[in-house]
Amino acid sequence: NEEDFFRSEKLRAVGELAAGMAHEIRNPLTTLRGFIDLSRSHGYNIERWFDVITQEITRMSELTGEFLQFSKPHISNMRLEPIGACIDRVRHLTESAVTSKGHTLDVEPVDDRVLIFMDRDKIVQVLLNLVRNAIEAMDEPGHIVVRTRVSASDVIIDIEDTGCGISEADASKIFDPFFTTKERGTGLGLSICRKIIEDHGGMLTVRSQPGVGTVFTIELPRGAMESS
Numbered sequence: 001n002e003e004d005f006f007r008s009e010k011l012r013a014v015g016e017l018a019a020g021m022a023h024e025i026r027n028p029l030t031t032l033r034g035f036i037d038l039s040r041s042h043g044y045n046i047e048r049w050f051d052v053i054t055q056e057i058t059r060m061s062e063l064t065g066e067f068l069q070f071s072k073p074h075i076s077n078m079r080l081e082p083i084g085a086c087i088d089r090v091r092h093l094t095e096s097a098v099t100s101k102g103h104t105l106d107v108e109p110v111d112d113r114v115l116i117f118m119d120r121d122k123i124v125q126v127l128l129n130l131v132r133n134a135i136e137a138m139d140e141p142g143h144i145v146v147r148t149r150v151s152a153s154d155v156i157i158d159i160e161d162t163g164c165g166i167s168e169a170d171a172s173k174i175f176d177p178f179f180t181t182k183e184r185g186t187g188l189g190l191s192i193c194r195k196i197i198e199d200h201g202g203m204l205t206v207r208s209q210p211g212v213g214t215v216f217t218i219e220l221p222r223g224a225m226e227s228s
């Protein structure tokens, strides 16, 4: 029946995720173990590999952290809150990363009365992920713009960058868990973002032109807007 179908679909998805995770963790573990064996049995001095070893451990720790977020029962603290405050918070959190690479981040002003029924921390997490991806997509100093529009039924937030863009072949895969084009990426960011937005009854989409830039668009159902 229908319930069984959804349960088995869910199990299949969980199985795929677990397999991806195991694969991502096993390779660095094998490397680390190799270093320790060398040091033990051949008295090999592994000190000069400490940077590599630390990097691998950091990566596994990031990966398990993101994986936990991914599997956590999602949105909880739903409240009607101003979206502008979330965007301000993300601007603040990313400020040093933006300026240290010579980028600019422009946030178009948002009316305080634009409210969304949301789990604020989760929405901040989504915006943070998208701005971080934008920063990582720009090798040269570039521009990020966060623009908010309000329609009759939705609040629409564009996160626009002047980065490397996404090829048509990759565009169909970027929301898949573990898909990454980065040497040290986890590939979990966008799949987490999409899940959070869909749990809010919204949509996360992308438009991109390779070599020109990318726009991620969040559409969230609108809460009440006070009359002025």
Ligand code: ADP
Pocket (backbone or CB within 6 Å): 129, 133, 134, 137, 161, 163, 164, 165, 166, 170, 174, 179, 180, 181, 182, 184, 185, 186, 187, 188, 189, 190, 191, 214
């Ligand atoms: P990660 O950042 O760990 O690679 P994500 O799920 O956040 O994982 O992103 C998946 C992939 O989508 C990235 O590796 C990159 O190829 C592509 N991507 C995401 N955001 C952007 C962007 N703003 N510009 C260009 N490519 C992007």
Ligand code: MG
Pocket (backbone or CB within 6 Å): 129, 132, 133, 189, 190
């Ligand atoms: Mg990312």
